[in-house]
Amino acid sequence: MSINAAQAIGASNSRGGSTKLDVEVAPRFAAGQRIRVRKINPAGHTRMPQYLRGCEGVIAQDFGVFVFPDTHAHGGDQKPQHVYSVRFTAKEVWGREGGERDVLLVDVWDDYMDAVP
Amino acid sequence: MASSAHTRPLSDIEIRVKALESLLVEKGLVDQAAVDALIDKYEHKVGPRNGAKVVARAWVDPEYKARLLAHGTEAIEELGFSGMQGEDMVVVENTADVHNVLVCTLCSCYPWPTLGLPPVWYKSAPYRSRVVIEPRGVLKEFGLELPEATEVRVWDSTSEVRYMVLPERPAGTEHLSEDELAALVTRDAMIGVTKVSK
Numbered sequence: 106m107s108i109n110a111a112q113a114i115g116a117s118n119s120r121g122g123s124t125k126l127d128v129e130v131a132p133r134f135a136a137g138q139r140i141r142v143r144k145i146n147p148a149g150h151t152r153m154p155q156y157l158r159g160c161e162g163v164i165a166q167d168f169g170v171f172v173f174p175d176t177h178a179h180g181g182d183q184k185p186q187h188v189y190s191v192r193f194t195a196k197e198v199w200g201r202e203g204g205e206r207d208v209l210l211v212d213v214w215d216d217y218m219d220a221v222p
Numbered sequence: 223m224a225s226s227a228h229t230r231p232l233s234d235i236e237i238r239v240k241a242l243e244s245l246l247v248e249k250g251l252v253d254q255a256a257v258d259a260l261i262d263k264y265e266h267k268v269g270p271r272n273g274a275k276v277v278a279r280a281w282v283d284p285e286y287k288a289r290l291l292a293h294g295t296e297a298i299e300e301l302g303f304s305g306m307q308g309e310d311m312v313v314v315e316n317t318a319d320v321h322n323v324l325v326c327t328l329c330s331c332y333p334w335p336t337l338g339l340p341p342v343w344y345k346s347a348p349y350r351s352r353v354v355i356e357p358r359g360v361l362k363e364f365g366l367e368l369p370e371a372t373e374v375r376v377w378d379s380t381s382e383v384r385y386m387v388l389p390e391r392p393a394g395t396e397h398l399s400e401d402e403l404a405a406l407v408t409r410d411a412m413i414g415v416t417k418v419s420k
Contacts, residue, residue, distance in 0.1 A: 110255040123309035124382045152380045154327050156354070168383055188381045199355060207357055207374045212381030
């Protein structure tokens with residue numbers, strides 16, 4: 106089926122297509138909690154940038170429940186889970202070269218992290 | 223063989239896009255008018271002037287600003303801006319102590335309804351790889367030198383959340399109207415690579 110001009114403009118004018126899901130899923134983390142990004146190297150799609158794998162950060166904010174791209178991008182399950190804004194210091198990520206007062210804030214899904222005791 | 227100084231050969235990516243477009247149209251999967259309508263919309267109707275209106279409103283209306291920082295998507299929609307690549311908006315505020323700058327290290331995620339389509343440099347590998355490592359050096363290349371005491375927050379847009387920077391209102395603009403303020407606001411200031419100046 107072809108998409109006509111009215112439909113295309115209508116879709117782009119609407120609220121678009123959020124991947125936020127209106128489902129109840131228990132968050133694995135809470136604001137203020139310390140986490141470590143898992144060292145993962147999936148063969149397929151992922152949204153966990155390599156430069157942060159293994160780094161420790163602090164949960165800044167819970168954005169709610171979203172589709173999990175690693176499975177969904179390959180036609181699999183939506184695997185609904187929370188996405189958080191996680192704060193990493195530049196020192197933690199880059200070591201000595203990291204700026205003293207620089208921080209990175211990155212969106213991270215539940216499945217990419219473990220709690221740091 | 224005829225040649226024209228006015229026609230340059232198409233790049234590989236242009237040829238590929240044209241081939242894909244022809245195929246989609248031939249197979250009846252997409253209507254040429256739909257492609258034209260979308261291009262017209264994003265070339266002429268959607269762009270950083272939308273975001274500038276949001277910023278100016280936040281500067282003159284403290285209650286709107288509070289809503290914008292707490293519930294970005296809804297507050298932006300109050301001014302009529304919503305849709306693709308702006309479904310879940312978070313607005314981050316620059317202050318005297320904190321400077322925010324946006325990037326998408328994985329690709330080119332960008333808030334279309336308020337800023338339009340991203341500039342080429344935003345999508346380039348050098349910007350994306352360098353701004354996370356040495357943000358102050360990159361900002362300096364944009365002409366912005368920040369005091370050492372300022373905290374620089376680099377937002378790497380890895381999920382479907384889209385960010386926009388609320389720049390600081392420049393001093394000496396108390397007498398300006400909302401429209402005049404909006405005219406000062408630039409795309410680059412809403413990405414966070416520059417400040418707004420009078």
